[in-house]
Amino acid sequence: MSRLLRKRYPRLDPEGTVDHVVLGAGVVGLAIAERLLKAFPTRTTFCVERHGQVGQETSSRNSEVIHSGLYYPPDSLKTALCIRGRDLLYSRCKDHGIGFKNTGKLVLATSKDQIGYLRGLHDKVKRLREAGVGDVPLEWLDGDAVRRLEPNVGERVVGALLSPKTGIVSSHELMEHLEKEITDSETGELVLGTRVVRIDRAEPTGGGKRGDGSEDGWIVQTVTDDGSGGEGARTAVLAKSVINSAGLNAHHILNQVLPESERLQLHFAKGSYFSYRGPGVDQVRHLLYPCPEENAALSGLGTHLTLNMDGEVRFGPDVEWLSPPLTDEGEDLPDFWESKLAVTEDRMEQAINEVKKFLPGVDAQGFAPDYSGIRPKLSKKGETAVDFSITHPRPGLLSLQGIESPGLTSSLAIAERVEQRVRNEVWGLGRGTGRVLSEGGRLDEWA
Numbered sequence: 001m002s003r004l005l006r007k008r009y010p011r012l013d014p015e016g017t018v019d020h021v022v023l024g025a026g027v028v029g030l031a032i033a034e035r036l037l038k039a040f041p042t043r044t045t046f047c048v049e050r051h052g053q054v055g056q057e058t059s060s061r062n063s064e065v066i067h068s069g070l071y072y073p074p075d076s077l078k079t080a081l082c083i084r085g086r087d088l089l090y091s092r093c094k095d096h097g098i099g100f101k102n103t104g105k106l107v108l109a110t111s112k113d114q115i116g117y118l119r120g121l122h123d124k125v126k127r128l129r130e131a132g133v134g135d136v137p138l139e140w141l142d143g144d145a146v147r148r149l150e151p152n153v154g155e156r157v158v159g160a161l162l163s164p165k166t167g168i169v170s171s172h173e174l175m176e177h178l179e180k181e182i183t184d185s186e187t188g189e190l191v192l193g194t195r196v197v198r199i200d201r202a203e204p205t206g207g208g209k210r211g212d213g214s215e216d217g218w219i220v221q222t223v224t225d226d227g228s229g230g231e232g233a234r235t236a237v238l239a240k241s242v243i244n245s246a247g248l249n250a251h252h253i254l255n256q257v258l259p260e261s262e263r264l265q266l267h268f269a270k271g272s273y274f275s276y277r278g279p280g281v282d283q284v285r286h287l288l289y290p291c292p293e294e295n296a297a298l299s300g301l302g303t304h305l306t307l308n309m310d311g312e313v314r315f316g317p318d319v320e321w322l323s324p325p326l327t328d329e330g331e332d333l334p335d336f337w338e339s340k341l342a343v344t345e346d347r348m349e350q351a352i353n354e355v356k357k358f359l360p361g362v363d364a365q366g367f368a369p370d371y372s373g374i375r376p377k378l379s380k381k382g383e384t385a386v387d388f389s390i391t392h393p394r395p396g397l398l399s400l401q402g403i404e405s406p407g408l409t410s411s412l413a414i415a416e417r418v419e420q421r422v423r424n425e426v427w428g429l430g431r432g433t434g435r436v437l438s439e440g441g442r443l444d445e446w447a
């Protein structure tokens, strides 16, 4: 596909220059663009999004949970960025009137084995504080204490971890806020309805139109919607740096500039949600999670109960691995997942059975298929899970891959991390100005 794209859209000469192009206006791209604008107020930052509105893909198809950071290995990016992101997100919500609720969450054990597992998790989390990674408060409750807190929880539940720092956020209000910060800034622009179709490395030529004596960077070619679903104007800009945060499409951008041996393959795991109206949940105040199966926590946290900002209950997401159709080059067909978003009734029975283990009073009639989201994964089904990945594979091109859960929680911390790397590695302003090729790896020791 990368080769086809390059054939279809031949290289163009740039018509203008910009300091940063952030590719994709999901919650992560928006957070990065906003952060770059605050950190470098005299430099220009464009955030380019193919849809007519921000956050139309994974960022509006998730549980909206502010995770506390308890599941991942101590030295992972997921742990560091989730804990930091959680704290930044609560402050941001309070300071800017973004809807959130600090509901707390219970991770429920229904067997002795699961008690052992959750106690192990508790011990690991205590070590995070000792190691200076961050604070994830947890409290152990026995079954009766759980039912005093949540009377709808059934007798099968024999204990739980209470995570008081877990909550929910209105992802739409968060993205609206970030969008406004970008559009109100002096040097930022949000370019909607515009698809990045090609990026090419621009080598320095000497003289320099950019005013800083160099012309190195990236020629970013875009196609704008013509308003009726077709292709309109094709244009290109020269960007000093490009930050690829294209989510489910990130590998198609990155692979354009990598040799075959370095190309990246993403894998896709759908998560379906079911709305619920009926008995057995009337007193629920906390988010309720089952104990994850060993090593399954890294592909999904189990079908859980979440609440939205209006207090409505939904269950999900489950985990359904998708098999994308492949192109002649062996890559997945871009955007194949768009036709897979419908939630089907055949997944409902399993979800109901899972839920009944901890909420026995729910009625199957009250469940209905709702929406789904797709996780962009760096490992296949059955393989060891992989951390968030932030790479700098070519000078001036930073790329984010595998930003699945807890990406919403981590978004402001991911932006902070990317800003530091742009400062050091692109502008050479910080300490240690060498290029860090990649951050994030396999998650062998899972929590």
Ligand SMILES: Cc1cc2nc3c(=O)[nH]c(=O)nc-3n(C[C@H](O)[C@H](O)[C@H](O)COP(=O)(O)OP(=O)(O)OC[C@H]3O[C@@H](n4cnc5c(N)ncnc54)[C@H](O)[C@@H]3O)c2cc1C
Pocket: 023, 024, 025, 026, 027, 028, 029, 030, 048, 049, 050, 051, 054, 055, 056, 057, 058, 059, 060, 061, 062, 063, 064, 065, 066, 067, 194, 195, 196, 197, 245, 246, 247, 248, 249, 250, 253, 270, 271, 272, 317, 372, 373, 374, 375, 376, 403, 404, 405, 406, 407, 408, 409, 410
């Ligand atoms: C089922 C599910 C549940 C989740 N639950 C939670 C949760 O409770 N808490 C949590 O913290 N995280 C959760 N997450 C993870 C979180 O939703 C994601 O990590 C986050 O939304 C990723 O944001 P993003 O900006 O990287 O990606 P996206 O939201 O996918 O944004 C990428 C953007 O790039 C644009 N784009 C792609 N290609 C191009 C192109 N060529 N040109 C221009 N634009 C382009 C797309 O249109 C899109 O808008 C969940 C994820 C899933 C799937």
